[in-house]
Amino acid sequence: PYARDDVVVAALSSFYQFLTNMYLPSDAIAYPPEGGWGDISPDSFSAQKTDAVLNLLRHIPYIQGQIFEGTTATCFRGTGPHDVDPNKYITLIPPHVIMLAQPQERNGYYIFFDTERGMFTLCDFQDGPEPTKFSQDLDEMEGLMTHEDDEDLKEWWREFETYTIEDFFEEMKSRFRNLDLIPIEEGRVLMAKRGPFDGLKDVYREHGWPLENFKKEECLKEVQKRF
Incomplete structure (x- = not known):
């Protein structure tokens, strides 16, 4: 099995639990049964992926609701094929990389x-x-x-902010702790810099966060009430 699986699963589980402590319902997380998700196979994917990717996706938990601004975790359970790559006009990604x-x-x-x-990358393709x-x-x-028909189609994702497993999830948690990311309801998260949200930050702090x-x-x- 992929050597980093346990580390990724533990880090992802910890992050999801952190989110349920802050704003998501406690039952938003689905944990795999012993042996992993049996309905995830190579046929589950819309594009070819490596065995390492397949093994990882069989063992991670899945969660409902936004986990970052305007962002939801990709679910690969159930009847496929699921989209495992972004639109090619956004970025190309190789078989050993997965869009989580x-x-x-x-x-x-x-x-x-x-x-x-063994790295996580966070991409906002609109801001660069x-x-x-x-x-x-x-x-x-x-x-x-590369793409044989369009030389502008490349692996643009590689140029964005990239972290080790541990540092990535600490960075994510830190942005929520500091209220750089503000949940406004169970399933929606806003970036604090997008607007005058000091009042919402005060609400979180008045209720004990973090x-x-x-x-x-x-x-x-x-x-x-205030949003």
Whole structure:
């Protein structure tokens, strides 16, 4: 089995539990049975993926609701084939990379996991790259995917902010803790920089966020009143 599976599953589970502590329902998470999700197979995918990707997707939990601004986790359970790659005009991704989350609306984000590098990448293709030290420069790389009919179709995802497994989820949690990301209801998240949301931040802090005594239900009711 893929060596990083346990690390990814544990980190993803911890992040999803964090989100249910803040705003998502506790039953929003579906955990795999012992042995993994039996309905996920190579036929589940709209494009070819490696065995490492297949094995990982059989063992991760899945969650309902937005996990980032305008972004939902991709679910690969049930009858396929499921879309495992973005539209080719957005970016090409190789078989060892999986799209774990995608935009639910126009301003959403993509989250990719590279099973060879063990790295997560967060992409907003409308705003453009904000590289980190693990991001890659396409001009300095060889052997990347290309499209025979359009030379502008490339692996653009590589240029965006990229993190190790541990750092990625700590970064995600930090943005929620600091209220750079503000849930306004159970299934919707906004970026604080998009508007004057100081009042909503105050509501979260008044209800104890991000401390253990956070009153989730009362907070969400007040947030919805004020939004």
